[in-house]
Amino acid sequence: MSRALASPSLAVQRGILGAVLLVACWEGAARGLHLPAYVLPAVSDILAGLWSKRVTLIDAAGYTLLEALVGYGLGCLIGIGLAVAIALVPALRSAILPFATAINSVPVVGYSPLILLWFGIGVSSKIVMVAMAVSFTILLSMLAGLDRVDRRAVDLMKSFGASRFGVLWRLRLPTALPLLLSGMRVSTVRSVIVAIVTEMLGAQGGLGWVIYQAVLQIDFVQVWAAIFVASAASLAFFGLIGFLERKILFWT
Amino acid sequence: PAAELQKASLRLKWLPQAQFAGFYVAAAKGYYKAEGIDLTINPGGPNLLTENLVATGADTFGLSGGTDSVFAARDKGLPIVCIGVSHQITPFIFVTRKDGPVKTIQDFKGKTVTTWFTGANHVLNGMLAKEGIKPDELKIQPQQVSVTPFVDGNVDVITATYYNEFYTIQSRMPKDSLKTFVAEDYGITFPRDTLIVAEATAKEKPELVKAFLRASLKGWKDAFSDPKGAVDTVMATAPTLDRAQQEFMLTEVKRLMTAGAAAKNGLFWIDTDAVKTAHDFFLKYGVISKPVDLAAAYDASFIQSIPAADRLP
Amino acid sequence: MQAARLPHPGPATEAPQAQSKPEPLLELRAINKTFGAVAALSGLQATIAPGEFVTVVGPSGCGKSTLFNIVAGLEEPDAGGILRFEGNSCHSADLLGRVSFMPQRDLLFPWRNVVDNAILALEVEGMRRDQARAKALKMLPEFGLAGFEKQYPNQLSGGMRQRVALMRTFLFERDLMLLDEPFGALDALTRAMMQRWLLDVWQKYRRTILFITHDVDEAIFLGDRVLVMTARPGAVKLEQVVDLPRPRRPEIVTSPEFVRLKRTLLDAIEEESMKSFQSSIAQEKTP
Amino acid sequence: MQAARLPHPGPATEAPQAQSKPEPLLELRAINKTFGAVAALSGLQATIAPGEFVTVVGPSGCGKSTLFNIVAGLEEPDAGGILRFEGNSCHSADLLGRVSFMPQRDLLFPWRNVVDNAILALEVEGMRRDQARAKALKMLPEFGLAGFEKQYPNQLSGGMRQRVALMRTFLFERDLMLLDEPFGALDALTRAMMQRWLLDVWQKYRRTILFITHDVDEAIFLGDRVLVMTARPGAVKLEQVVDLPRPRRPEIVTSPEFVRLKRTLLDAIEEESMKSFQSSIAQEKTP
Amino acid sequence: MAMPDSMRKLIRLLLGLAIAAVIWEGAVLLFGIRPYYLPRLSTILMAMAATPRAYVDGFLRTLAETLIGFASGGAFGVLMGVVFFRVRPLREMIFPIFVVSQTIPVIAFGALVVLWFGNTLLAKAIIAFYLTFFPVTVNTLLGLETVDPRQVDLMRSFGASSRQLLLRLQLPTALPQIFVALRLAASLSLVGAIVGEWFGDTTGLGVLLLQAMFTENVVAIWAALLAAALLGTGFYAVVAAVERRLVFWNAEQ
Ligand SMILES: Nc1ncnc2c1ncn2[C@@H]1O[C@H](COP(=O)(O)OP(=O)(O)OP(=O)(O)O)[C@@H](O)[C@H]1O
Ligand SMILES: Nc1ncnc2c1ncn2[C@@H]1O[C@H](COP(=O)(O)OP(=O)(O)OP(=O)(O)O)[C@@H](O)[C@H]1O
Ligand SMILES: [Mg+2]
Numbered sequence A: 001m002s003r004a005l006a007s008p009s010l011a012v013q014r015g016i017l018g019a020v021l022l023v024a025c026w027e028g029a030a031r032g033l034h035l036p037a038y039v040l041p042a043v044s045d046i047l048a049g050l051w052s053k054r055v056t057l058i059d060a061a062g063y064t065l066l067e068a069l070v071g072y073g074l075g076c077l078i079g080i081g082l083a084v085a086i087a088l089v090p091a092l093r094s095a096i097l098p099f100a101t102a103i104n105s106v107p108v109v110g111y112s113p114l115i116l117l118w119f120g121i122g123v124s125s126k127i128v129m130v131a132m133a134v135s136f137t138i139l140l141s142m143l144a145g146l147d148r149v150d151r152r153a154v155d156l157m158k159s160f161g162a163s164r165f166g167v168l169w170r171l172r173l174p175t176a177l178p179l180l181l182s183g184m185r186v187s188t189v190r191s192v193i194v195a196i197v198t199e200m201l202g203a204q205g206g207l208g209w210v211i212y213q214a215v216l217q218i219d220f221v222q223v224w225a226a227i228f229v230a231s232a233a234s235l236a237f238f239g240l241i242g243f244l245e246r247k248i249l250f251w252t
Numbered sequence B: 001p002a003a004e005l006q007k008a009s010l011r012l013k014w015l016p017q018a019q020f021a022g023f024y025v026a027a028a029k030g031y032y033k034a035e036g037i038d039l040t041i042n043p044g045g046p047n048l049l050t051e052n053l054v055a056t057g058a059d060t061f062g063l064s065g066g067t068d069s070v071f072a073a074r075d076k077g078l079p080i081v082c083i084g085v086s087h088q089i090t091p092f093i094f095v096t097r098k099d100g101p102v103k104t105i106q107d108f109k110g111k112t113v114t115t116w117f118t119g120a121n122h123v124l125n126g127m128l129a130k131e132g133i134k135p136d137e138l139k140i141q142p143q144q145v146s147v148t149p150f151v152d153g154n155v156d157v158i159t160a161t162y163y164n165e166f167y168t169i170q171s172r173m174p175k176d177s178l179k180t181f182v183a184e185d186y187g188i189t190f191p192r193d194t195l196i197v198a199e200a201t202a203k204e205k206p207e208l209v210k211a212f213l214r215a216s217l218k219g220w221k222d223a224f225s226d227p228k229g230a231v232d233t234v235m236a237t238a239p240t241l242d243r244a245q246q247e248f249m250l251t252e253v254k255r256l257m258t259a260g261a262a263a264k265n266g267l268f269w270i271d272t273d274a275v276k277t278a279h280d281f282f283l284k285y286g287v288i289s290k291p292v293d294l295a296a297a298y299d300a301s302f303i304q305s306i307p308a309a310d311r312l313p
Numbered sequence C, D: 001m002q003a004a005r006l007p008h009p010g011p012a013t014e015a016p017q018a019q020s021k022p023e024p025l026l027e028l029r030a031i032n033k034t035f036g037a038v039a040a041l042s043g044l045q046a047t048i049a050p051g052e053f054v055t056v057v058g059p060s061g062c063g064k065s066t067l068f069n070i071v072a073g074l075e076e077p078d079a080g081g082i083l084r085f086e087g088n089s090c091h092s093a094d095l096l097g098r099v100s101f102m103p104q105r106d107l108l109f110p111w112r113n114v115v116d117n118a119i120l121a122l123e124v125e126g127m128r129r130d131q132a133r134a135k136a137l138k139m140l141p142e143f144g145l146a147g148f149e150k151q152y153p154n155q156l157s158g159g160m161r162q163r164v165a166l167m168r169t170f171l172f173e174r175d176l177m178l179l180d181e182p183f184g185a186l187d188a189l190t191r192a193m194m195q196r197w198l199l200d201v202w203q204k205y206r207r208t209i210l211f212i213t214h215d216v217d218e219a220i221f222l223g224d225r226v227l228v229m230t231a232r233p234g235a236v237k238l239e240q241v242v243d244l245p246r247p248r249r250p251e252i253v254t255s256p257e258f259v260r261l262k263r264t265l266l267d268a269i270e271e272e273s274m275k276s277f278q279s280s281i282a283q284e285k286t287p
Numbered sequence E: 001m002a003m004p005d006s007m008r009k010l011i012r013l014l015l016g017l018a019i020a021a022v023i024w025e026g027a028v029l030l031f032g033i034r035p036y037y038l039p040r041l042s043t044i045l046m047a048m049a050a051t052p053r054a055y056v057d058g059f060l061r062t063l064a065e066t067l068i069g070f071a072s073g074g075a076f077g078v079l080m081g082v083v084f085f086r087v088r089p090l091r092e093m094i095f096p097i098f099v100v101s102q103t104i105p106v107i108a109f110g111a112l113v114v115l116w117f118g119n120t121l122l123a124k125a126i127i128a129f130y131l132t133f134f135p136v137t138v139n140t141l142l143g144l145e146t147v148d149p150r151q152v153d154l155m156r157s158f159g160a161s162s163r164q165l166l167l168r169l170q171l172p173t174a175l176p177q178i179f180v181a182l183r184l185a186a187s188l189s190l191v192g193a194i195v196g197e198w199f200g201d202t203t204g205l206g207v208l209l210l211q212a213m214f215t216e217n218v219v220a221i222w223a224a225l226l227a228a229a230l231l232g233t234g235f236y237a238v239v240a241a242v243e244r245r246l247v248f249w250n251a252e253q
């Protein structure tokens, strides 16, 4: 028992050691080689910059996270909805799936010009981009999950007299949950990145906008500070969904 | 002989288009080679900063944002020097509908105005200040890549460059339905598209800089005398461009480059007065934190060393 | 195929018909089932009386599960056969929800705890959850699951999982229970335990049971009657009444009567499994 | 734990020692193995003579696989026990690569076809591929796999997969073969086929075999001697010599001598399996 | 047997494409969709035909970047997966940093890549690499960890060395998982290549996209998108086909 408790903490220790080494190398390189801020600022400078601009950065992070979350929620709904529709009406599969795969084969960033032109540089274009990026991942993982169901379990449910909907609700949805949730977890980081990338191409606020502005103002400390914040926000979002995943999937 | 060629690169502020025609023509006609330079032209892109790339030595020459960005770079301690100014007058204008509610700049109040926060916002602020209008009296929004919101009537005033957006707007709206506000009418000039080099280059390789300027001037003069050929040259690099638009662009760019002091002194002339005015303005509105040493930031000696006849268009 | 087929000629004569019994619960006559080119069942006949415990043995792939799927309402036999349930002729689909069926694996839902797995069929029927749970809780001790109601399947041993699956089948109270190799996945010793326990439970509830197994000892130990199936296409080759007294003690498996029955059945099976073994090798060689 | 332990007192006395035989191939004395707090083996004794076919039965979790892992060189027993192979005392790790071991499942590599799966051990030994293949091809017919050399495992039936795994074990020519429930995953009928076939092959090659099974019929049918293990911690509870004549015919399982042996073994196992069943329920209740 | 089957598939694919094209063209004409939102397919194709060199060159350039990024990212990913699998302390030290690295938006440090690696093909390939290696590392690790310990024991009982264990058992076992990641990496490396081209380049589909966006040329945007779709689908299909070849045992189960 005590071993089981001790070993993860060793892992955490090593993780921290790795992070400390990285920061030390970075700091050492930046200071030791006298790298100017526009090449690579020192971590300490970035953290100081982060602190001094904390209000702006937190506002921007809020803006970006809002876009990412709304887009993410929308994307999940669309993905799950389509997958369930396909599960209930198998004929839809051959109509939706090739279409979805084709759209998905173009990298999301490819759509950004069109989406920016269609939806403007406000919040809505970011939400659409995030929703697009997320919904395909969700659709595919949800479908894979729904298809994973054991035929014999379906037969069992049918032998109890269950309807198609009963089978979906009591058997197929729970079966799909693990794959759905892992798809959702992977999508978190993606949603934040897509929001930021789209912001950098045109926006009215957000971390991507801050990064873009900071580059123009040649304020590289702020660029890095914004990147730090973006990374922290992604990690937090990722951690949250991961936590929910573990809570929900208690049986795995 | 190729062995004696000196390697160098020019970083543009954006992707290839007629705005940069002279450089492409000079390269295509071998003017840089003739001056002993093996020049690579590198395009810009979103989130790429010419000042940064030149300061770090990644590129030898740069066509940077404008006087504003040169000041900002010097203010942040980037060791760059401006060796020439391309657009002698402000390339931005503010566009509204003739039949719309905005008749004078006073009418901007309470209206939706979109602009770029990459320099054009300073022009707008300057014009407003001259008229005694505070920026918070109107709705200033970042401008998107598309002019559609203006065309659709969702925006009252839009920012445009003479050579790009203004063309798009004109092509999508009835003729003579537009009214423009020009910075110079309000006594403000923001020269833009500045040529920069690193301080080290300016100090250690003055001959290279001069040679580069000589070749570029030749290229631009050729471009102006044969605009069709120049657009051909540009479109050889970027074939998907719209020819009509590129020809229009070159015409407008010629106007901007030969305006003001350049008419008398030639292309890439550094108009010290205009630069000084802009500097004082930026200092006043806090765009730069402290006064910049103008003599160090703008070195007119290179362009002045070239015979006037070679400079004049 | 349209006309009713005559009973399978060869082996059927060997099978003594259950005649003097009351109205049979389930009656199958001349049942055929083909999947594409594969004939899984051909002219299958069988009759199950109420309260009987009938075991089915036969070579792998002979159509036992197919037979169960038909009786559970999951698969329609080919036209021409006769299927009678509680005295009425019916289609296979009519039986959906009317027999309680336990498939080859336990198929517990990992996200449901013991009680909720057990009440699955009741929920599907529309019973209120708390009511269903109360009913299941009362049954737990009998299934050796008292105190485990809140456990999840991954916390249970193989034998316990099997008991939960059986409890789910018992709670779905239908006159006929179909158990498809319920103990196939258990090791031989746990299996012996479960067999004895199943007999206890059955003796108490007296449902009619149709039970598939691969294990001849198990078939004799549990059944009132053993049906031996032919190699594919499946039909009933032999119906062997097991006249051992009940309750049966574990020692019975070495009693002379048991061994005699085993001999008879093994001989019948040997013949069929040699057939299917040969044909499977022949088949595997084709592709 | 450091000092050599005395032999396990109780059951060891029941076990008749094999004395008059020649030098034993494998000798285990006072073997203990603990995993953390769990004692898997405690004071295990056993002796295997060259050419013998010894079967091992015992309740689930009693340490049979642990015993095999020790003999295969995969797991070191606790200090103090004695392990002798071909007359020499040795460490468990010394046996790596010296006995041919077949684990509980066939464990074929799905990306290798029949021949390449069979020659796996030869490849590891460093034999050239074409040479190894040629050797394997010659053996195929004997294992009922002629013509299947290019098939992949997923194209084979369970019985055939098992034969490929056995062939892999046979090709790894070592004096001692360890087979851990090789037929556990097969249905009873295929299993009976495989047993007879294994006896044929063994009679031809005469390797020494140690064979774990859960099935008492199988243990008697195959073995020269049956070792019955106690519940965990495992030790040998009973050594039963099987004095049935060879070659053995399938009918032998209903002969009186067979049934008598089965009774003896079942009684011994019954006692142990009740113990382990109880303790496993008690254990499952704790968390 | 295989030939007519693949022919039929190809015919069905072409038929599907033709139908989609007709629907596109028809819908634009029928509903009078503003060309600003959706131009006619024929207009787009004509625009592509007008300057075929630009699209061919762009396609090839982007393809080259994608391939280099994919190959190096895939190789590095597998290597790191194996290293992490073998050396647990290293994994615990570095893996979290890898995770964090993936939360950084590429475009934000794209300028740095240009600064460090110049305007070369390499700079683009590095961005593609950066996006690609992580999923491969994760899946390699996952795949290696699914190796049945009983199979490992079997190999050890044959006296196998750790090198033999890796080559003959562990890597083949992980292969299906690795290919799942490689399929993902195929599209990610294309993203990387396209985004990489946004940092000052003259050829490539990313350049075409960007140029079209800022000159508000919707037809050109669609043209570049179609080219990107072709590249993306084609590359994905190739990876999937290689997968079916190499991981034949998995598909049939
Ligand atoms: N849905 C199906 N489609 C095609 N063939 C099928 C189908 N279901 C069963 N079969 C075939 O019918 C035959 C009988 O299968 P079935 O599952 O009933 O055998 P079984 O006696 O239950 O075998 P086992 O003892 O291995 O469980 C087999 O040859 C099988 O391949
Ligand atoms: N590596 C290990 N770590 C901890 N406990 C182990 C380990 N290996 C085996 N055990 C424990 O040792 C005991 C004996 O296990 P073993 O696998 O030898 O039993 P077995 O007789 O082969 O069982 P079965 O018949 O189910 O195969 C079990 O209680 C098991 O939980
Ligand atoms: Mg079956």
Ligand SMILES: [Mg+2]
Pocket (backbone or CB within 6 Å): D064, D065, D066, D104
């Ligand atoms: Mg075992």
